Amino acid sequence: MSSDELLSDRWLKKLDRTSQELAQRIGMDRKTFGEVFDKTTLLRLSKLFSDGTLQQMDFPISTGKEANIFRATTPKGKLVAVKIYRTSNLTFKHILTYIEGDPRFKHNIKSHRDILDEWAKKEFKNLSRLHELGIRVPAPLKRLHNIVVMEYIGTKDKAAPMLKDVDPPDPKAVYTEVMAFVTKMYKDRLVHADLSPFNILFYRRKPYIIDVGQAVLLDHPQALEFLKRDLKNIVRYFQKYGINGDDEKIYARLTKKVKSS
Ligand SMILES: Nc1ncnc2c1ncn2[C@@H]1O[C@H](COP(=O)(O)OP(=O)(O)OP(=O)(O)O)[C@@H](O)[C@H]1O
Ligand SMILES: [Mg+2]
Structure with missing residues (x-):
């Protein structure tokens, strides 16, 4: 001590x-x-x-x-x-x-x-x-x-729910924003590495990314593997709302862009 x-x-x-x-x-x-x-x-x-x-x-x-x-x-x-x-x-x-x-x-x-x-x-x-x-x-x-x-994300009495436990009124907007967050992070050489509807809170119609202790830099040997998994988790969750994202395509686009820049 x-x-x-x-x-x-x-x-x-x-x-x-x-x-x-x-x-x-x-x-x-x-x-x-x-x-x-x-x-x-x-x-x-x-x-x-x-x-x-x-x-x-x-x-x-x-x-x-x-x-x-x-x-x-x-x-x-x-x-x-x-x-x-x-x-x-x-x-x-x-x-x-x-x-x-x-x-x-x-x-x-x-x-x-x-x-x-x-x-x-x-x-x-x-x-x-x-x-x-x-x-x-x-x-x-x-x-x-x-x-x-x-x-703290939530009301006076109750913490905000996880995305997995709510039905967002405008799922497409939430999907787009979460993907924009992933892209922005990636461009800053960071990968969340445990992204899923469990680690996104939903409050006042907006997604909040949480639990970022395990986020890694792109230098990490498994960074791209983690990115792939993150994208898959997000795409899979939004399928139930008829949003058919293509995580492999997003992955390819993302990794190509940064490598060439
Ligand atoms: N800033 C916050 N405001 C309100 N609630 C929060 C906040 N941070 C975390 N929580 C709540 O606590 C839960 C666990 O937080 P977090 O995911 O950061 O910890 P964890 O130890 O990784 O938990 P788990 O092992 O369950 O993933 C979240 O799902 C959320 O319900
Ligand atoms: Mg968590």
């Missing part, structure tokens, strides 16, 4: 009490709570409270394979999403496939925690890059170790 995380005994006791209250308030059983909020994560979270990033945790939005997402509120009353990469149940091999081969990330990762931190760092960087490009993603707000704070 780094020195800035070493808080006093008094703090730890207080933290223990607050964590029990937090578990109750956000309706998590003790076991799940303990898995997500191990002591180190709690200390990090408490730092986000003391530095004014967060005022309160509201409720859990999702428990995914690799992270837990919570809704939280800032001292100014802004609603945010807090993604906490978990220290357990992590599929390291899967994660390493993406980190290895990406020159932006440090090699010789030593510990479990290192990987979680790198993963959160990668998601934050990718969110920032995509946000700057004008691709609709949750705006990144802060990263501390394995915790990413970002813009």
